[in-house]
Amino acid sequence: MWVLFLLPLVWAIPKPTITPLTPSGLRWEIPDADYELVAIHFSINQDLTGVQAGRYNVDVRTKQGSSWVYVQDGVTLHPGDTVHYWLYALSRGRPSQDLNQVWTYSGPNTQPPVTHAPVTHAPVTHAPVTNKPAHNPKTEAVTHKTPSSGHNIDSVSFNAVQKDCDDSPVCTSYPCLIFDDEFNTFDLKTWEHEITAGGGGNWEFQYYTNNRTNSYVKNGVLYLKPTLTSDQYGLNFLEHGKLELWGAGPYDTCTGNQFYGCERQGAPGRLVNPIQSAKIRSSRGFNFKYGKVEIEAKLPTGDWLWPAIWMMPTYDSYGGWPASGEIDIMESRGNLHYHDSKGQSQGVNRMGSTIHFGPDWTHDNWGRGHAEKDSKHGTFGDSFHKYGLEWDENNMKFFLDDELILTVDPGNDGFWKYGGYDKTHFTNPWAGASKMAPFDQEFFIILNVAVGGQNFFPDSFTNTGYAKPWKDADSTAFWNARNLWYPTWKPNQNNGEDAAMQINYVKVWKLKP
Known part of the structure; x- marks a missing residue:
């Protein structure tokens, strides 16, 4: 439902x-x-x-x-x-x-x-072809066509009728638009804020909060913008303050206690998370299995920013991460001048799509489902681009501006053999399930901007102008180098929104019965 x-x-x-x-x-x-x-x-x-x-x-x-x-x-x-x-x-x-x-x-x-006299027909819902209001800051025209999949999203109706005693839409033809948020308002019945300092296991330097400084809607666009914790609490708070996120109600209560996520005590050399940011998820308002996801977004520009558009399982039906899967539609890095050991750009002009799966967290075979793509013109922070996923009982396809960049098809033997786990001693958590397990269950959508931490900014990569200022999860070293990275966020220009991920819309279609 x-x-x-x-x-x-x-x-x-x-x-x-x-x-x-x-x-x-x-x-x-x-x-x-x-x-x-x-x-x-x-x-x-x-x-x-x-x-x-x-x-x-x-x-x-x-x-x-x-x-x-x-x-x-x-x-x-x-x-x-x-x-x-x-x-x-x-x-x-x-x-x-x-x-x-x-x-x-x-x-x-x-x-x-x-x-006028009415024309008899069934009530319908489907994607509009109208533009958003003229003040929409979207900078380029886009289409909603996916030639590689055979689905022309502009040329068909997306019909739904209301189900008796149920608010769930029932599609009467396909593709069928089942979710459409144009961000004319901030619908907090759909989007729940994560409130935690845990950093998702990567010991990132931000904490997530429900604060209109960091997440807000303006002119039909959602902004997720990182800011300095000291802007909220003062410099002294980082070393001597206590960040308490326990909350008192359903919408301000800490959502993740792992990795000291609900409470942090500052001390010299061990700072309270120096960045305040936003992460929202649709788990309370919209969960789905199979379909086409399309999100138009402009990515943040600024050193060590880590924007992501991704999906997680609603119920963890096959066990803890990554046994129940993870779908990363888009991840990128905000650095303008960031390269790997081969000289390839790894900053804001490159994005990646990835799936995570495996019997436990030490055996995540993400390399079997990963692709990266460079921007054809400028960077992904210069203008809006479409990030898409088509997902059904046979495979997953990832798109950038309607271009197919990754197909993941595990074959008839499913992800157990696809990941090479049939040659290990592990017990198959997906035994007896469909070939797409663990990706045959409901998922929800997540939008966030993280900063720094472990894993995503390797020490082997080179940042032109100055070296990466921290190792492992040393937030103090990161903070002490703020005179180097903070100017790249351009906090005094455009309300600091160059460092924000800007989302124009989120749409989900059901492609077939």
């Missing part, structure tokens, strides 16, 4: 009142149903099929009283003219659409307002 939709849903958009104006113009009025955005697409005397763009296409961004009102100037209707249109509305990250609608103007007697 999808648990995203926690409130009563309106699946059909209320019918609009369409009014021709004198001497010209066309007025639209749509009753509000707790919408964040309403879009109108229409043509005069010209068919519109599905989500085809109309002669007129507009996003209505603000309500007038209890309705969404829009007037299209310069339109003159004559008796017998037909308005072909379709509507799109967004409520709490959930899209609704009414397609293939028709209204015919019968002449002056229909003025003032006349409401």
Whole structure:
């Protein structure tokens, strides 16, 4: 059962009142149903099929009283003219659409307002083709097509009908959009903040908190921005303060006690985590198995930043990490001038996709499911790019801007043999399950920006300008070198948002029954 939709849903958009104006113009009025955005697409005397763009296409961004009102100037209707249109509305990250609608103007007697007769059809939800509001800072046009998979996401409907006594959508055709967050608001019913200083086993230098300094929505974009802990608590706090994250309620309680994640005591040479950042997950609001995931994001630029878009299992059905799997859609490093021993760039102009699986944490065979890709123009911090996953009962495919960069197919014998574990003494945790086990269970989405720590910034890599200032998990050495790395975050420019991961949208489709 999808648990995203926690409130009563309106699946059909209320019918609009369409009014021709004198001497010209066309007025639209749509009753509000707790919408964040309403879009109108229409043509005069010209068919519109599905989500085809109309002669007129507009996003209505603000309500007038209890309705969404829009007037299209310069339109003159004559008796017998037909308005072909379709509507799109967004409520709490959930899209609704009414397609293939028709209204015919019968002449002056229909003025003032006349409401058209409805066209009978099933309520639908699917991806909009409208642009986000004009103030959206997205910097390049993108399509939603994946030629390598055969799915044209723009040319098909994504239908869903409401299930009796259940808020879960039931798809009636495929691909079927089952989740769409355009970040016009910050939906905290879907996205839960992780609150911990544990660093995920990598002893990273940030702690994660629920704070609008570090996670916020602006102009239709979600920002996950790291800042200095000393900005919040002062310099003295790092060596002498106590960071307590235990909390007192369901949304401010520490989410990870491992690795001293809920409490840290500062001392000389052993600092409280010097960076404050954000990590959000959809585990409370949206979990799914199989489908197409597409996330458009602009990555952070700045030394030792570690942005990630990834997925973890909802239930750990096969045991602790990595026996139940991990899916990393995108990981990158914020450094502008960072190279491996072969001189290959390993900074913000390179990203990677990876899966993790194995019988225990010492036998994670991530190398059997890993690929890296360089940006074709500039860096991934210069503009928005699409990071995608197509995942079904046969394989996983990873995409960058619709280009296939990695396919993982374990074969009929599954991941046990694919990882070479059949030659070990371990017991197979996936015995009797499908070939895709452990990736045949529900997962949820995670978005975060980490900083430094062990493992992800190898000592063998070279950072041009100055050497990596710490070894292992020495946060004190990292902090003492802040005059070197902090300027690369550009904290005094653009509200420090060059160091933020910016997410334009998150969409998930179910591709087939």
